[in-house]
Each structure stands twice: as C-alpha cells, then as structure tokens.
Amino acid sequence: MRLTSKWHAAPCAALAVLTLIAGAPTVLAQQYPAKPLRVIVPFAPGGGVDFMARLIAQKLPETLGQQVIVENRGGAGGVPGTEAALRSAPDGYTLLMISSTYPVSPSLYKLAFDPIADITPIVLIAKGPFIICVHPSLPVKTTKELIALAKARPGQINFASAGTGSGVHLATELFLNMAEIKMNHIPYKGTGPALTDTIAGQTNLIFGTSSAALPMVKAGRLRALGVTSLRRHASIPDVPTVAETALPGYQVQSWYGVLAPTGTRADIVARVNAAFTTALRAPETKAALVAQGGDPDPGTPEEFGRLIKDELARNAKITRAAGITPE
Numbered sequence: 001m002r003l004t005s006k007w008h009a010a011p012c013a014a015l016a017v018l019t020l021i022a023g024a025p026t027v028l029a030q031q032y033p034a035k036p037l038r039v040i041v042p043f044a045p046g047g048g049v050d051f052m053a054r055l056i057a058q059k060l061p062e063t064l065g066q067q068v069i070v071e072n073r074g075g076a077g078g079v080p081g082t083e084a085a086l087r088s089a090p091d092g093y094t095l096l097m098i099s100s101t102y103p104v105s106p107s108l109y110k111l112a113f114d115p116i117a118d119i120t121p122i123v124l125i126a127k128g129p130f131i132i133c134v135h136p137s138l139p140v141k142t143t144k145e146l147i148a149l150a151k152a153r154p155g156q157i158n159f160a161s162a163g164t165g166s167g168v169h170l171a172t173e174l175f176l177n178m179a180e181i182k183m184n185h186i187p188y189k190g191t192g193p194a195l196t197d198t199i200a201g202q203t204n205l206i207f208g209t210s211s212a213a214l215p216m217v218k219a220g221r222l223r224a225l226g227v228t229s230l231r232r233h234a235s236i237p238d239v240p241t242v243a244e245t246a247l248p249g250y251q252v253q254s255w256y257g258v259l260a261p262t263g264t265r266a267d268i269v270a271r272v273n274a275a276f277t278t279a280l281r282a283p284e285t286k287a288a289l290v291a292q293g294g295d296p297d298p299g300t301p302e303e304f305g306r307l308i309k310d311e312l313a314r315n316a317k318i319t320r321a322a323g324i325t326p327e
Contacts, residue, residue: 032092032268036067039095039258042081044074046192047162048209052125052256053097055288059279064271070097074189077101077165079109086113090263092272095122099209100167100254103311107319108165115312121305122258122269123276126294128210129229130171130254132242133222135201143226143246146205150181158184160194160203165324168194170315171207171228171252173322178247198222209254210235210293228252235293255297257304269301 037060041053050072057068073081078101088094106115113119132143138157140146150157161169164187176183186203188194191212198206199221206213207228214235217224226242227233230251242250258276260269277298279285286296 032271033064033066035093036069037064037093037095038069038071039097040081040085041070041072041097042074042078042085043072043099043162044188044190044192045072046195046212047190048128048211048254049078049097049099049256050190050192051211051292052289052294055285056125056276056279059282059285060275063275063278075163076189077105077108077163079105079111083112085259086118086261088261090120090261090265092260092264092268094261095272096259097125097256098259099256100170100311101162101165103308104165104167104170104315104319106312107316108324116305116309118262119308120260120262120264120269121301121308122260123273123298123301124304124307125256125258125276125280125298126289126296127253127255128292128294129227129233129241130168130207130252131210131213131217131227131236131239131293132175132205132225133198133208133213133217134205134225135198135203136220136223137201138204138223140225141223143240143242146225147179147181147246150179150183154182155184157205158186158203160186160188160198160206162191162194163187163189165319166191167252167254168207168209169324170318170322171254173324174252174318175207175228175242175247175250177322178250195222211289214291214293233293235291255307256294257307273298273301 039053039057041050043049053070057070060068073084085094085096140149159172191209194206195208195212197203216222224239227239228242230243232241280296280298289296
C-alpha cells in the first residue's frame, strides 16, 4: 500500500512542476512592468517629438503603474539617439519616440541598424501638418508672397530645420522643389533650437511641426502663412493650406510613433500599445493634442509597421528628387 502511494505521488509532483513551468510566461507578462520605463527622444527638448513624449508620459503611469522617464538625445537628424534606443535590451523598458524624420534617415546616412528588421513597431501616436512660420520682419503674409519674394531674392532667405534629413527639412525641400525657388538651409539639433532662432530673427522661416510652432503663432511671435495638409486644421482654421493657395497637390504631414528594439515579446508590445491607446483616448490628452495641431491616431502595431515601410519608399524618392545630402 505504501509503495502504491509513492508511485501515485510522483506523477502528481511532476504534473505540478510542469504546470508551474507552463504558467511562467503568464506570470512574467503579469509582472511587466516591474520598474520605470524610459522613452528616448532622439531630438533636443522643445520640439514636436519632445512635446508628444512628455504629454503622454504623464498619463502612462495610470495604466502601467510605473513612472515613465523621457530622455533627450538630439543630433544628426535623430540617428544617434535612435541607434542608442535600438541597441537596448528588448525587454520593454526602453522605448523610442520617433517622428516622420525616421523614414528619411536611411536615404541620407549609413545607419548601424536596419530601419525595418531592427525595430518592433508599437503604436502610431498622432498626425498633424507642418506650419509655414515666418519671422514678423519678413515682408510676406501669404505663401504666394513668400514664393514671389524668394524668386526676387534667390538664395537670400534662410530657413531653419530640425537637422539635415529631418521631417521639417524634407517638407521644406519639397516645397522649394515644387515652387522652383532657392533658400539657404540652416540645420539645428532639433525643432526647439530652430524655432528659438527663428523667433529671435536669426533665420527667416521654418516649417514647424504644429505641436511646437502653434503656441508661437498664437502668441504672435511668428506669422503663419499656410499648413501643409490637404485640409485646413481645426486648431488654426483661418490659416489656408499650401495646396489651396499656392501649390496644388503639395501635402506633407508630420507624425509621431513609438518603437521598441527587435525581439520585444508580443505580450509586452500588446501591453504598451494598450497603455498608449488608453492615454491617447483620454479626453484631456486628446484635447491637448488637438489644441497643438495634432490628431490622435492610435492603431495596431501592424498598421504602424506598414506606415513606416510606405514612408521609407516615399521619402527615398523625395530625397533623391530634392538632391538632399548630409551636411
């Protein structure tokens, strides 16, 4: 009887061990996140990417239960900061906030990473137009007047950008190409410094991201000539589109999203995607984004991945046509 009891006990013990092993991934998934998260912004403070990251980082602790720290690593069109983030462990604790600059960089730089194979798309945050902003001293009040002035003064007007190959730069170069005009490019390490110098009159204009430039326009420190979307934006309905007033067919949008290093577990991706989506759908977050010229547009990781692939192909064509090269 004792012998029989031992043999029955052994399978039971083995089954218990197997059950614990099988349940381990579930336990690990439930434990994430067990410490603060870091979101790397590959640009200087003060720009659109920085604004988006900090706005959402305030809401994420409500769903993730952990603090979210924003870390700025600006320079070289966002490439160094991007590389640093993608070299991090794929454990969900280091995320990367990118913008429409991301799919431009491969056309300009020899990257230490593959822009598709080395990433795990998480979520698209928002989309929004660029705003053509000029210093009040520039004697133009419309996009047509800006084009006419540039034709009268070829190479004498300076435009600022967030860096060579940035979304701001690409939007401007496409504009110059379609309008058949020339201006001088002054690259900065992010939209923040570029805006600061434009406000100070060190440069004449900037195609600012709506989130960063709109407050300066509303404060009267910059003059808005047009928006780069096909439709006027609700945040500045009196400012016409470039397409309707000067260049039919011109359209460029800035966008923002979140990536993780390749190899990040599917359950972590799903958890972070859900947390960002919840934060973006909160009335106060949505209102803040719209007020700054952005449109919340969360979706699935797969949808975001397709957007990145499409933008890589599109921007490669624009970069070649505009003759953009690293400076």
